[in-house]
Amino acid sequence: MISRSEIKTYTNMSPKFDDIFCSLQSAPKLPKGMIKETKKVIAIARKFNKEVIRPHALALDLKMHENPEFLPWDFVEKANEWGFYTMWIPKIFGGKGYNMPSMSYFVEEIGSACLAMANLIGVHYLGLCSLTSTWHMRLINRLCRDVAAGEKIQTPCLISLAITEPGAGTDVEEMDLADKGNITCHAEKITDGYRINGTKIFISNGHLSTWHIVIAYSDLDKPSENSVVLAVKTGTKGFSFGRKERKMGQKGCPASELIFKDCFVPDDQICLDPQQIQGLKRSKRDTAMQMIDYVLAATRAGVGAFGTGAARGAYEVALKFASETVVAGKLLINHEWAQCMLAEMYKNIAMARLTYAETNYANGLYGSFREMQKKPMYYYYKFMPAKWLEKMFSPMMDKPMMTKLFRKKQMDGQTDDEIHRTSGWGSLAKFSGTDIGIKNCHMALEMMGQAGLRHDRGAEKILRDAKLLQIYEGTNQLNRLNLFKCLIAGDFPQAVVFDE
Known part of the structure; x- marks a missing residue:
């Protein structure tokens, strides 16, 4: 009926089999232990929501509104106490070593509250992922x-990522746009290190962070070819904090200004430079674009999970309201129009979750954590005592040869098709999940009417919080263009992206 060569030919036609069925290929290869581990992570998140977040979320939002200079150290310390800042750090680097895809399910749960x-x-894991994507093993360790x-x-x-500048936001996340942006953060090479200004x-x-992964540029006339990634510690001479942004939503998480004036960063804190x-090949x-794609292919799945959490939070608030509110002599939940609306919101949540899950499957096959999900590697790190791993591997990570080997394996070993596949799915998860989060918020407010505008009901806060998701880690417009570039334009040589 059909030959092997024909199967290969037809499955490589657009849309390519490998591009659209990552889960089908990935699922049989996953260690079964990941399922049990992920269930545990979800249970921990739900317990944390019940005991820590839900009793305090609205109060924190009000406190930040009244005092924008407040820093939520109490919550950060509680999250640290629960072990969340090391939960997804591999055991060879001193962490707990939970599988990376489980973090998306975790932040969906937390985000719903x-x-x-x-x-x-x-x-914190955006900063960590940016560090690991340089494959500088000594600094990672x-x-x-x-x-x-x-x-x-x-x-x-904590670790932060410092990439956005006053004149360049989305521009710095695409090398095709970097040279068009107004980039001003300069890393000047001097003896024994770099001097940063910007x-x-x-x-x-x-x-709130102790370390900052800073992306600067050694030549501002051609930043796309001169990226410098530096690890800068809070307290370093020449580095200071400026204002905290007064945001409409997500008030509890500060958005900070970082100022560098003749800030010297020694060579042993340079993660990557020209x-x-x-x-490398x-x-x-x-x-530089591959490094950014390594980061965003993974973290945009997380933002999609944030959006899914917002969609869930809005749905749960609306469902509670419908189950308690009487309209025209009967509970709102017993009106068919309300049932249809709640079903639509539930469907939206499921669709958003599927997109970030598929992105995680793609990253497990082709992205930054593909080696960690191979069964022998996964079970080796899972069951090997942490002290033994530290004793064996930590000294090795200090050797320059390890960085060279990992970069050769992870950067030269990743094909252009794999980069495009993971990056495209990351963008798809990001704009799908966050747009759905906003859509469910609108539906919740429509159902609840004036009651939805009350702060103590929670719905209006979810909408304020969710709106930011459409902007950071690349606007949703940029992510749509990136999906086109990665998963569509390849079949059309005449297509030009990021040219306007």
Whole structure:
């Protein structure tokens, strides 16, 4: 009926089998232990919601409205006490080593109760993921162990990502746009390190973080080919905090201004620069884009999960309202129009969850945590004692050869098709989940009427919190263009993206 060569030919036609059925290929390869582990993570999140978040979320939102300078250290310390800042750090770096896809389910749960508090946890892993995507093993080991030490001594050690600038937001997340943006954060190469001058803005958790993964540029005329990734510690001379943004939503998670004035960063804190890129098969520009794609392919799935959490939160508030409110002589939940609306909201949640789950499957096959999900590797790290892993691997990570080997494996070993597949799905999860979050918020407010505008009902807060999701980690418009670039444009040589 059909030959093997024909099967290959037809499944490589657009849409490619590998592009649209990541879950079908990934599921049989997953360790069964991941299922049990993920159920445990979801249970922990629900317990944390019940005991910590739901009793305090609305009060924190009001407190931040009254005093925008307040920093929610109490919550950060509680999250640190529960072990959330090391939960997804691999055991070889001193963490608990939970599987990375489980984090998406975790932040959906936390986000259903409060997106600001979910971000106080989740954005720490954006910084960590940015660090790990440079594959600088000595610095990964050093900073992860700082986080683990902070948990033990009950002094939270968080990591932020500093990429957005006053004149360049979305631009810095696409190398095709970087040279068009007004980028001003300069990293000047000097003896034994770099000198940074410039400002970063809208940095989530900035004022709360100990380490900051800063992306600057050694040549502002051609930033796309001169990215420098630096690890800067709070308290470093020449580095200071500016204002905290006064936001409409997610008030509990500070968005900070980071100011660098002749800030010296030594060579041993340079995660990646043009000199280190030499020897890899891709150009400086393409390697910088690959590093960003490694980050965003994973973290945009997390933002999609935030959006799913917002959709759930809105649905749950509306469902509670419908089950308690009498309209025209009977409970609202017994009106067919309300039942149809609640069913539509439930459907939206399921669709949003499927997109971020599929993105995680893609990353498990082709992205940043693909090695960690291979069965031998997964069970080895799961059952090997942490002290033994530290004794064996920690000294090895300090050797420059380990960084070279990991970069060769992870960066040169990833194909262009794999980069596009994971990046495209990351964008799809991001804009799908966050748009659905907003849609469910609108539906909840429509159902609840004036009651939905009351702060103590929670619905209006969810909408305020959810709106930000459509903007950070690339606007939803940029993510639509990135999906087109990665999963559609390849079949049309005449298509040009990011040209306007």
